[in-house]
Amino acid sequence: MPKIKELLVDMYNCEGNLNDEEYLCGVLEAAAKHAGAKILQKIVHRFSPVGRSVILILAETHISIHTWPEYKYAALDIFLCGEGKNPEDAWIIVKNSLKPRRFKTKMIERIIG
Amino acid sequence: MPKIKELLVDMYNCEGNLNDEEYLCGVLEAAAKHAGAKILQKIVHRFSPVGRSVILILAETHISIHTWPEYKYAALDIFLCGEGKNPEDAWIIVKNSLKPRRFKTKMIERIIG
Numbered sequence: 001m002p003k004i005k006e007l008l009v010d011m012y013n014c015e016g017n018l019n020d021e022e023y024l025c026g027v028l029e030a031a032a033k034h035a036g037a038k039i040l041q042k043i044v045h046r047f048s049p050v051g052r053s054v055i056l057i058l059a060e061t062h063i064s065i066h067t068w069p070e071y072k073y074a075a076l077d078i079f080l081c082g083e084g085k086n087p088e089d090a091w092i093i094v095k096n097s098l099k100p101r102r103f104k105t106k107m108i109e110r111i112i113g
Numbered sequence: 114m115p116k117i118k119e120l121l122v123d124m125y126n127c128e129g130n131l132n133d134e135e136y137l138c139g140v141l142e143a144a145a146k147h148a149g150a151k152i153l154q155k156i157v158h159r160f161s162p163v164g165r166s167v168i169l170i171l172a173e174t175h176i177s178i179h180t181w182p183e184y185k186y187a188a189l190d191i192f193l194c195g196e197g198k199n200p201e202d203a204w205i206i207v208k209n210s211l212k213p214r215r216f217k218t219k220m221i222e223r224i225i226g
Contacts, residue, residue, distance in 0.1 A: 055168055057158045
């Protein structure tokens with residue numbers, strides 16, 4: 001049966017600008033490419049006064065980030081199906097870009113069918 | 114510190130039509146409303162030959178479903194922040210609509226800040 005891996009990451013005290021959706025899109029796009037994923041759609045929502053949601057729909061499922069700049073916190077989900085695809089490959093790019101001082105990861109394996 | 118709850122559900126042997134994006138949108142919208150969430154954006158992707166991704170961006174984060182009709186399987190994520198908001202309230206609507214014969218749930222609590 002095919003498997004999907006979903007990596008959930010809580011990022012604390014991020015150095016990167018969590019309120020800049022263009023920057024966040026660029027980070028997620030680079031992350032998706034580094035994991036060998038194909039980007040199909042990009043969705044952005046700007047919250048007022050601060051906070052952004054960016055979601056990439058991938059051929060291999062999705063990557064999402066929701067940010068709370070007032071807490072320097074972001075919630076990242078990297079959800080990838082497909083042989084040889086590894087969410088860790090995307091996470092390393094996000095980590096090196098947003099530079100959280102502390103983070104918590106949780107890997108979930110989901111079995112299709 | 115505010116908390117976010119994320120409910121991940123693997124749904125097996127679904128009776129509902131996993132290849133009908135209008136139906137899936139309707140189910141997720143009803144689920145979001147039942148959980149008291151506000152829908153901000155709706156995104157749909159049709160895979161060929163089968164399979165759909167539907168994501169609702171909410172004021173309270175997101176709900177996503179990715180379907181593999183060939184396996185009668187769907188992966189549902191209900192990610193809700195906000196005082197008194199409970200992903201279980203959305204899940205009950207999806208469960209009663211898609212009628213999976215078997216399912217596996219996992220509740221994750223994420224702490225902001």
